[in-house]
Amino acid sequence: MNELLLSAARTHGLARPYILSSEELTSMPQQHGVPTQGIRGEIEIEGQTVAISLVLRFSAPCCLPIIFVQPWDKFGVIPHVDTDGYVCFAQNEGLIIDPNRFEEVVSTSLGRAIAQLRAGARRENSRDFIDEFLPYWNRQKEILKCQCFVEPSNEPKLIQVFVQGAKYTYVCDHEADVRAYLSGSETIHLTQRNALYVPLPIGTVIEPPHPDAGWSPMEATTVVSRCFDSRTAKKVSMLCHKLTKSEELVVARLPRTDGSGGALFGLKYEGVGKTHPLAGGPTPTALTPVSLSRCDRALLLPRGGANVDLHNKRVLVAGCGSVGGFLSVELARAGIGHLTLVDYDSLEEVNVFRHVLGRKHLNKKGTKAELLSKHISDNIPYMDVTPIPDRIEQAIKTGKADLSTVDLIVVALGDPTTELYLNRLAGDAPAKFPPLVFVWVEAYGIGWHVQVSNNAHEGGGCLECLYTNMPGDQSGLHCRASFAEAGQEFGRNFSGCSGLFIPYGSTIAMHAALLAIKSATDVLTGRELGNPQLSVKGSSSAFTEMGFTLTERYLKNTDVDLYEHRYDYVSPACAVCGDRP
Amino acid sequence: MADIQKQFEEFNDVVRLKQYEHNANLREKRDVILKKLKERLKVLFEERDDDLPKYTHFDQGSYKLGTGVKPLTGDFDIDVGLLFEVDRDEYRDPVVVKQWVYDALDGHTKKVEMRRPCVTVFYQNGEEPLYHVDLAVYSAADSNFDNKICVGKGKQGSPPENCIWEEADPDGLITVLTGKYSGDDWEQFRRCLRYLKRWKDLKFPTAGNAAPVGIGLTIAAYNWFYPKQKIVDNYAGQTRTDDLGALLDFANAMLCNFNLVFRDGEYAERIEAKLPVVPYGDVFEKMSNQYMTKFKEKLQKLVAVMEEAMKEADPVEACKKLQKVFGDDFPVPERDDTGAKRGPAIITSSHSA
Structure with missing residues (x-):
């Protein structure tokens, strides 16, 4: 292996290469991985001689070698070189390395690192600072940290900063943004002050400050204000009239090279005179850099995989049990911004193994709807969650649940009687009702089902169709989608009538919830224009071991068959959506 | 199309010979005869100072298959096989062995008759026939050099060429027939066979060979019946x-299997029902061409009526037909x-959430 390293060093012209001793390896920076062996040699770049170390980590040859340059700032602050000399020559994610051609891997790495240094020394890659500015900014010592909700607009503006002693907590356009982020779960009791937001023009190149020295107040002011065009300067000057404290925060935006997004960084001036430094006032006495952690919804939602288009949608979830619990949390994560959760039931010990709310919620006051609302607000930003601790029928009847403001209802009651009632209400006044997504699981996890109603732009179909017998069938109320044969009793009883439950596991509830979320989001985004009935088969072994009987529908169909026939359940004789005389 | 499966099943319940209820009674009657036979044979052989060959009995026919129907006249039929340990070389004339049975039972009831395939004991209430027991006489496989079971054919006074031991496989027949279907399909097979047998009892004269024999219909079903669900x-x-639907398909399939053959000096359309075991003979063989023609015509009529019933939307009208x-x-x-x-207004559900 050492020979391999020396060979790479020779190939790339490292002078006087030698194998690093174990003491030398131990004294190297460890945070990029513990070095196990390595070489060091010298190279001249742009007339300056630097030492290059190439070390292998424990997991070599399944990872790239690490390359350090010493001294790190021999060429000034240049892109892709960290203060410990670490040279970033490749992305660490999204790579596949061929361990069988490790010699090539090492040689290529060294070649790229040297090329990176050379480009830095020649100031050829200074633009890389723009797209990668924040890591360089944030490595400054004594930096303040603050959550940022400021929309990175193209105009200078006044913004708000929440101060807690010497610390900044939030910086935002409006207090409401912070409240929305907190989903109403925390109360803000902080001092609020004006601050300045300044966008720098596209194409601005700023060399980040030296991490040890930082910028002086004068340097900072110069760096930022020299980028202003006259219009911006004028606007900034006007805004600065309102900024008269001795301590002032400036949030600057450095756009990416393509003009999108960009890096936001903060400058905290102290000892500000009567006129703001950016309006030509005297140089403040001190400057502290501020690291801004962006929490605005335009960045957070897509970054977390949520759908921004869904964020203004309003979904009512009827039933906050096992399925409804997972479903509500995941609807929020999918990007739905407004949830109304309806359930009158309370969380009990017997629920914890299959409910998203675990043991710690057991002794809390409130219904499942209330506890779940709190759980979502506490954990997921930008949520507007309203609990209605009532039965869904009652909530609709009394107007507590205002359906006119709801885009979709997910029904996870596991109670066909109430579900059919809701379906009929929608059938009676289709225009007043949003689309409905019914979801349920079957005993012992033999399957899970979703039924979309009141969404069809063409073709009918509703939950009632599933309970409409075909001619010659006299099975009555039995659901046609069911995998369990009619006339069997599945409720298990541990403590008298009140302890009756239908056995199925948490994963089944999750599967059902996911299927319902897919349907709900498809309906809300217009990808689903019909009223499909989706069924997925689970394992039947526990069910049949208990001596229960499966339907032909379960036995004869694969999941693919079931999916292909998802619109074929529609019954012309349906009392709700069928052909009416 | 009316749903009249319920009526068919009710019909089945009425016509079937219930193996456990009805046959317990018949089995008792069978056992009385077997007891009598045992006692009388012993006496007969003692009188002749001869050793009685060992024999065992077994159930056979529709009684065994469970495809029997209640007779219209009330004259129930019990089929019993008697397997004698007799060597065909020693008892070349089967009538000799059949005669033992006849002699043992003669006088047991008013009427005991030796017929070509068996000895029949008739039970009557006055002139009203109650039931009869057919006792077929077999020579056991173990008693013969060729290990073949044979059934004794012939009766007193028959010419010697008609008195023969004919190879048979009564167990094999039952195994083959019952092996064709199982579960619900077997039940439908038996039900449809019973419907057809009841139709036969109604539509054909009992005397002679005018009616297709029950075993023939059973073999036809074995060949051409397919279970049907809608x-x-x-x-x-x-x-x-x-x-x-199943019976209609079956009847149609039988009609398709009538073939033009030359027999008895003329061309005639005939259907064959060959035993699936030895001696593999056609059990409809005895039906004359004329009776065969009648059989086909009656089947055609049956098909026409069933087709009409099938088209009928009103179950009352369908059943009347x-x-x-x-x-x-x-x-x-x-x-x-x-x-x-309509089903009940309250049912259990497998759903939860």
Whole structure:
């Protein structure tokens, strides 16, 4: 292996290469991985001689070698070189390395690192600072940290900063943004002050400050204000009239090279005179850099995989049990911004193994709807969650649940009687009702089902169709989608009538919830224009071991068959959506 | 198309010979005869100072298959096989062995008769026939050099060429027939066979060889019957047993198997029902061409009526039509019974969330 390293060093012209001793390896920076062996040699770049170390980590040859340059700032602050000399020559994610051609891997790495240094020394890659500015900014010592909700607009503006002693907590356009982020779960009791937001023009190149020295107040002011065009300067000057404290925060935006997004960084001036430094006032006495952690919804939602288009949608979830619990949390994560959760039931010990709310919620006051609302607000930003601790029928009847403001209802009651009632209400006044997504699981996890109603732009179909017998069938109320044969009793009883439950596991509830979320989001985004009935088969072994009987529908169909026939359940004789005389 | 499966099943309940209820009674009668036979044979052989060859008995025929129907006249039929340990070389004339049985039972009832395939004991109430027991006489496989079971054919006074031991496989026949279907399909097989047998009893004269023999219809079903379900709800995967459809298909299949053959000096359309075991003979062989023609015509009529019933939307009308071919035991529902049935208003559910 050492020979391999020396060979790479020779190939790339490292002078006087030698194998690093174990003491030398131990004294190297460890945070990029513990070095196990390595070489060091010298190279001249742009007339300056630097030492290059190439070390292998424990997991070599399944990872790239690490390359350090010493001294790190021999060429000034240049892109892709960290203060410990670490040279970033490749992305660490999204790579596949061929361990069988490790010699090539090492040689290529060294070649790229040297090329990176050379480009830095020649100031050829200074633009890389723009797209990668924040890591360089944030490595400054004594930096303040603050959550940022400021929309990175193209105009200078006044913004708000929440101060807690010497610390900044939030910086935002409006207090409401912070409240929305907190989903109403925390109360803000902080001092609020004006601050300045300044966008720098596209194409601005700023060399980040030296991490040890930082910028002086004068340097900072110069760096930022020299980028202003006259219009911006004028606007900034006007805004600065309102900024008269001795301590002032400036949030600057450095756009990416393509003009999108960009890096936001903060400058905290102290000892500000009567006129703001950016309006030509005297140089403040001190400057502290501020690291801004962006929490605005335009960045957070897509970054977390949520759908921004869904964020203004309003979904009512009827039933906050096992399925409804997972479903509500995941609807929020999918990007739905407004949830109304309806359930009158309370969380009990017997629920914890299959409910998203675990043991710690057991002794809390409130219904499942209330506890779940709190759980979502506490954990997921930008949520507007309203609990209605009532039965869904009652909530609709009394107007507590205002359906006119709801885009979709997910029904996870596991109670066909109430579900059919809701379906009929929608059938009676289709225009007043949003689309409905019914979801349920079957005993012992033999399957899970979703039924979309009141969404069809063409073709009918509703939950009632599933309970409409075909001619010659006299099975009555039995659901046609069911995998369990009619006339069997599945409720298990541990403590008298009140302890009756239908056995199925948490994963089944999750599967059902996911299927319902897919349907709900498809309906809300217009990808689903019909009223499909989706069924997925689970394992039947526990069910049949208990001596229960499966339907032909379960036995004869694969999941693919079931999916292909998802619109074929529609019954012309349906009392709700069928052909009416 | 009316749903009249319920009526077919009710019809089946009426016509079938219930193996456990009805036959317990018949079995008792069979046992009385077997007891009598045992006692009398012992005496007969003692009188002749001879050793009685060992024998065992077994059930055979529709009694064993469970495809029997109640006779219209009330003259039930019990089939019993008697397996004698006799060597065919020693008893070349089977009538000798049959004669033992006849002699032992003669006088037991008013009428005991040796017929070509068996000895029959008739039970009567006055002139009213109650039931009869057919006792077929076999020579056991172990007693013969060729290990073949043979049934004794012939009766007193028959010319010697008609008195023969004919190879048979009574166990094999039952095994083959019962092996064709199982479960619900076997039940439908048996039900449809019973409907057809009841039709036969109604539509054909009992005397001679005018009617197709029951075993012939059984073999035809073995060859051409296929179980049938009709789809009630394709989405739910729900099907319903369809006896009318199955029987109609079966009857049509039989009609398709009538072939023009030259026999008895003329061309005639005949259907064969060959035993699936030795001696592999056609059990319809004895039917004359004329009777065969009648058989076919009656089958055609049956098919026509069933087709009409199938088209009929009103179950009452459909059943009335079927009553014409299956007789009064085929139920016609009351008008009130035929409305769309609804299930109970409260049922259990497998759903949860």
